Structures are given as C-alpha cells and as structure tokens.
Amino acid sequence: MADSIIPVLPREIIMEILLKLPPKSLLKFMCVSKLWLQLISSPEFVKTHLKLIANDKECICHRVILQESGDNFKVCCLPSLFYKEQRIELFDMGSPMGNPTIYTWIVGSVNGLICLYSKIEEPVLWNPTIRKSKKLPTFGANLRKDCSYYCKYGFGYDESRDDYKVVVIQCISEDGGSYDTVVNIYSLKTDSWRTINKFQGNFLVNSSGKFVDGKLYWALSADVDTFNVCNIISLDLADETWRRLELPRYVEGSYPLALGVVGGDLSLLCPNCHEVTNSDVCIMNDCGVEVSWTKIFTVDHTKDLGEFIFFSPIFSVPSCQSNKGEILVLIPPVIMLYDGSTRQLEVVDQFEECAVAEIYVESLIDPLLIANHETTLI
Template identity: 50%
Template structure:
C-alpha cells in the first residue's frame, strides 16, 4: 500500500519542483518515468526539458553521465563509463556491448562525431545514421552520393544552435589534383530537421587532413595542408554550421618544418597536441581562447612520455584526441590508447592499450526521430493552412 501511494503524493508537488527533481535524474530512469502519466510524458519529452537536462549532464565535472565508445576488430561497438578510466578501475574486457543501427558493422563502419548524446555513424558511403545509443533511437539518413572513394572524403557532425538542428557534413576531394590550388570539392550537408541533403561546390585553398572534423562552439575544425598527398599541417580550417562559411586559424607554432600536430579538444576548447619531432619525449598542449572577435593560443602544459612507450609518441595527423580533467588527473584519449597523467607533475601514471577508441558521448534524451518529425510537420503546416 505504501508503494502505491508514493506516486500520487509525488504528483501533488508543485510543477516547478517536480521539474527540478526530474532534471537531476538519469536518462534510463526518465525513460521509465514517461509511463507514469501523460503530463510527465509531455514534460520529459518537451524540447525545453530535454535541452535543460543535456546542459546539466554535459556540465557535470565528474563525467558520471559520459560514456566512451569503442569499436573492436570485428566492427562491433562497446562502451564504458568515463570516470573509472581515470583510476584504471575499468578494463577493456569489462566493456558493455551496444547495438549499432548498422547491422553489418565492419572495419568500414566508423563514428564521425558526437554532440548532445547523438552519434553520427557511417558504413562506407551507403549507410549513415544519427543515433542516440542511450535511448536506442536512430534516424537513417537518405542516400546521398555514389561512386566515391572513402579515402577522398572528410567528415563532420555538429549542432546548429541557431536552428536547433543537427548537421552532417561530407567533403569529397577529387583524385585528379596534386595540390589544393583551384581544387573543386563537393560539399554535402545533411539537416536532421529537414531530413534532406544540400550539395554545393567549393574551391578550397587547402586540403583537410584529419578524417573527422572536431566540433567546438558551432564550428567544425580540421588541420589543413596545401597538398592533397602530404600531411604537413599549415593551418586550421573551420566550417560554420550556421551560415555555411569557411574560415582559418593560424597555428601557435610557426617556422618549424619537423613537427607533428594533432587537433583535438580539451574540455570544451579547441586544442592542439604539438610534438617538436617524431619520437620526441614530450608534447605541448595548446588551447585556443575566444575573446569577442579576437582569438589567441595559450600553451596549457607539457606532457611527458617514458622511454619505453614508443607507440604513443607518433600520432597520425589524420586522427584527433581529447583531454579530460578529474580530481587532479589528466586523461588523454588517443585512437588506440588511454593515457593518465598526474595533474601536478604531468608525469605518466599508467596507460591502457585499447581497441579502436571512437568518441565520447553524454547520455541524453535527444530523439533524432522526433527532431526529424518536427521539421517535417513544420514544412507541411504552411501547405495545409494554404489549402
């Protein structure tokens, strides 16, 4: 009897207090709470509640709701919670299996990026999905192109806040160019809200290096070169998802020919991992700060590698990285390794070789099917009112 009376008593609370309580509850529980009543279903699934819940979970400094997603050698995806990785409490054999919307996952299946709990996953050039693994909802993207070689494509996935829209960007380079001068590229942009692709041609004066653009504050970023077959980083190229414009940023280090640069994120800041030469024992971490229209690079710290860790000294420029801080520890995520440093000494504490590390996502209620349906209804409503 006592358990039967809990829900009615709880429903007597003011709506504002109920909302505040529900905002602090994990997604898995909220999915069940949607069955309590119609009013709770409307509240929890409302765009305002979903956005506020994302903000609270994404800003959680303890990373309780953050998940790291991997892919093993047979193409299947697995995930683990982020916090235990800082103390090496979680091992690769303890990873949880997760069902991808792509049923025939192979090594040609990869994750383009993650934002607000949504993941863009692509299988070759034939299948692409926007997927929320937490609520197991996915939206298949319409077929968009053919006769394209995967090695000639650069990818990006991000959020256009001005339109409350999620966008996928594919950039195709023709193979009959040896330099970026007057190179015509084909840019494909998918809008989840419109459920459609837009295609246009650009003459970029650079060749994008990293496979997947890093999404930071409304823009996608790639390191770039002047030659299509060379990976010498010359600057950083950006693409604004709101207005579709290209931009560029200068590197913080100039005038050195022999260096390796990887693009990544530190927290919510765009970052570079700079190694003065291949095989060096240290790398510098730089972040970029925005102050109005002005941007400036700041050297954050230097990380040190022990002599016996040779595999972690060479970072392929086509792959990106991320760094996270927790309780005085620094977690460096590379494509095939997790490295933990002491926050005060910057000295390595331990490393873990892992299967292919794809991305970090935050648990969220964002439903890609709902966003796409809302966009379709908005497009149909003017027509129906006219008729």
C-alpha cells in the same frame, strides 16, 4: 478513521526531482503516468536535462564509446577513468548499422547523438542511450563516388537553428592532376542534403572535424600527398562560413598535428622533435579577431606511439578535462591521465581490441522525431 490521502506534488516540484535523474531512469518513469510521459518527453525538459548533465563532468551520464576491430561498440563510464583504484567496466552496445560486417567510423558526438560513417552504407545518427538511430538519406548528385580522391566528415550542432548537421567534404580529381572540392551538408531538421560554398586551396588532413562551440575544425596540408600541416580551417555551422587559423608560432609545419578538444577548447597535439618521442598539448584561445595558443603540458611517449598518433587514419585525439583539472587523453588502445598538480602523465588502462574512442553524454534526444518535425523529442 479518516481515509488516507495521497499528496500530489506540484508540477514544478516533480520536474525538479526528475531533472536530477539519469536518462535511463527517466525512460522507465515515462511509464508511470500520462503526466510524467508528457513532462519527460517535452522539448523544454529534454533540453534542460541535457544542459544539467552536460555541465556536470563528474556525472555518470558522461560516457566513452570505444570501437572494436569489427563493427561492435563498447561503452564505459567516463568518471571511472579518472579514478585509478576503480575497475573499468565495458558494456556491449552492438551497432545501429544495417550490415554488421561493414567497418564504420565514429565521426563525432554532440548532445548524446553519435554520427557513424560507413564506406558502403549511408551515415547514421545514433543515440545509444535510448537505442534510436536515423539513417541519413542518400547523397545528392553532387557527391560523386566514382572520382573522389578523399572524403572528410564532420558532425556538429547549430544552436541558432536548433539543428544537427553532418558535413561531407569531397576532394575530387577527374584527370589525376587538378582537384576540386565539393562541400555537402545535411540538416537533421529538414532531413535533406545540399551543397554549400567551397573553400579554395590546401587539403584536409584529419578524417573527422572536431566540433567546438558551433564550429568544425580540420587541419590543412599544402600538399595532397603529405600530412605537413600549414594551418587550420574552421566551418561555422550557423552562417556556413570558412575561416583560416594560424598554428602556434613555435610549431613547425613539417610535422603532422592531431586535433582534440580539452574542456570546451580546441587542442593540438604537436610533436616537437624528429624522433617524435614527446609532444606539446596546446589549447586555442579565440577572441574573435585574433587567435592565440597556450601550451598546457608536454606528453612523453615512445616513438612507436608517436607514429601511431600522427599517422593513424583517424588522426584526432579525444580528450576530456575533469572538475579537478585532470585531463584524460584517449589514444586507443591507450588511455592516459595527466595530473595538472604533479605534471605527470600516467597510463590508466589499455583496451587492446579497441581502435577508436569518442566521448559523449547520455541524453533523451531522438533523431527520428527531430527529422519528422515532432513536437516532442521522445
């Protein structure tokens, strides 16, 4: 009887098979052999795998991370929120912050990395999927904590340099009457902070900038003491230039606006009456030279919920669009689903202990190795 021969698949076939697996399975398969370890940890594989799962909105690798009243985080599967007949399960993720008693904020998420900010500790870049985190170095001399009126934050990805950047915008008042703005930016690739060009006039409203297509967006107010939005400002992370955008024509600037992201577009949640019992959701169409807005639906809600949306410290509305055109609106503790075919908005679930939510995709990207200039990402 002839000896049995175990067939060896070509590297290309193995790669095609592995690319269809979720990150948590790939972490286990890295122990199979040196070949699989080398293949799965290669930058080419990590980036290709990320693109495949990021473009598949029905993939179980899309997650929602929710922040409890303390410093603990919970996650659930994003697609499960679109199916009301399924039970939504939350899983504990703990926290990468050094002191669990310190309250932290989610600044944003890009490619599986989540940026967390604390009032006391330095910001942290965290990949909850592979349970790796990178504490950012201490701010430079330009960040002056003793006379800061406010700090606003942003987290995004510079595709032109394959770099992840954290932005801290500090409004400084030394005499209580005049204000100066200092913009600090952190590069994960260089693991360092530096100061970039300022922008003049107006004050940022939302705490965290919304990241869309290489740019971070904040709402602007003409008055430092109010939420009266006059326009929107964006920071291009590639060339680090600022741009001002006009609001939709029918929006009155005397009301606050909540920024969000629907699909791959910047969105606005705009109250349209003094009672704040219904709000329009608009998406931005950026043609490069001109910006236009399209209203996609109206949200009916109670006055109390409207006040919570527009006057909360987070002041942004994470949202997600499914392949079927349904739009998930996360306004913790309420999760709502808008059905484009019926034009109805329904409450999917409520998580009473959760105050903040963010959408992210599971990935193999390790912030520690990027900062250490390693050739592999795992």
